[in-house]
Amino acid sequence: MGSLLPVDGQRPRYSQLHVFDPHTELADRLHHFSLSDASLRPDIVSGLMKLFDVTNELVKSFRRYRNQLADLVTANMRLRIVGARDTTNRQYDFPIGSELAGLIPGDFVPDKGERDIIIDHHFEGVKRITSVNPKFDALHFPVLFPYGEDGFHIKIPYGSLANNQPPDWIEIPEAFMIQSPDAPIEKMTSEIYPNFPQRFHSASYMTERSIVTPTNSNVTEIYTHMLSLVPGPIQTYFSSDTLHIDATDAARIEAEYPIEFLNTLSFNGYPEHHIDLKVFTPIMLLRNLNPAIGLCNGTRLMIIYLGHYVIKGLIMGGTFNWKTVAIPRVVLNINDNRWPFVLKRRQFPVRPLLRHDHQ
Secondary structure (H helix, E strand, C coil): CCCCECCCCCCCCCCHHHHCCCCCHHHHHHHCCCCCCCCCCHHHHHHHHHHHHHHCHHHHHHHHHHHHHCCCCCCCEEEEECCCCCCCCCCCCCCCHHHHEEEEECCCCCCCCCCCEEECCECCCCCCCCCCCCCHHHHHCCCCCCCCCCCCCCCCCCCCCCCCCCCCCCCCCHHHCCCCCCCHHHHHHHHHCCCHHHHCCCHHHHHCCCCCCCCHHHHHHHHHHHHHCCCCCCEEEECEEEEECCHHHHHHHHHHCCHHHHCCCCCCCCCCCEEEECCCCEEEECCCCEHHHCECCCCEEEEEEECCCEEEEEECCCCCCCCEEEEECEEEEEECCCCCCEEEEEECCEEECCCCCCC
16 A cells, blocks of 8 residues: 555555545546546446445545644654454454544654554555455455455454354345246346346446356356357367376376376366357456467457467457457466376466356
């Protein structure tokens, strides 16, 4: 995170957006997304700003700092965000502003807590805070922590239920539940992807939605159903899998791990042996092929051509939005500690974007 005020000539970012200038805050926030998402709605961003002003104690602390800037005799002031609240408070209690932050003079050295965050008034550069800081989640994901409450940290106590104590079940509101015992996959996909057969070729429509599943079997079932809704023939790509092993153990390992077995292996961050694709379906690139033209790990593309040796697609979003690019087959070396070999898989380094699994 940065300082409380930006370097001269630069736009505010991070926590500076809460402090710098209320008249330009909305425009400054939209500026950081303008290159990657032109469809961002100013009314939604403005509504979130107003919501956090009322509910989020961390945002309120930054606002209080801004309101006092004009009254400060010296600009050498800092904001202290307390890293650990009183141990008597429970993890999910709503925080109180006085527990979270306070202004301190810049030349005063406070009794800094183990994970307190001291934000300087003005300096050039960016600070990193550890991901196990209790305020890390609230500062990075305010929509998920709208009250500025503590996120994960290493001092969360472990506990267990007594033998006769019933568990505290969390009841999911019916508004968030999809009731369809007979056809759950069809019902869920139609709710999350309404009018999918007519809108699947829209880049904004596809990037605004996703389905996260706990197991790969769920992924396959969902993807197979959604792919069936896309018109046109399926193009199937199989990988070429070989072993890279020492010559002394080659015969034994090749006998124990035949090609048919290698084809069944699935690895996080690598393409599958068997990939089914259709034109106008979205995919995600799994490797940095050519960053200079937008082919980076995580790039999303819409397929426009499926050939034997190359896949062509349109980049969705970012600086290279709608740029046409070609993706070749590549050889990927997969080294997994579970197996006594390095697997060389020759395949297109892509994953269908309709599938979002636990990996």
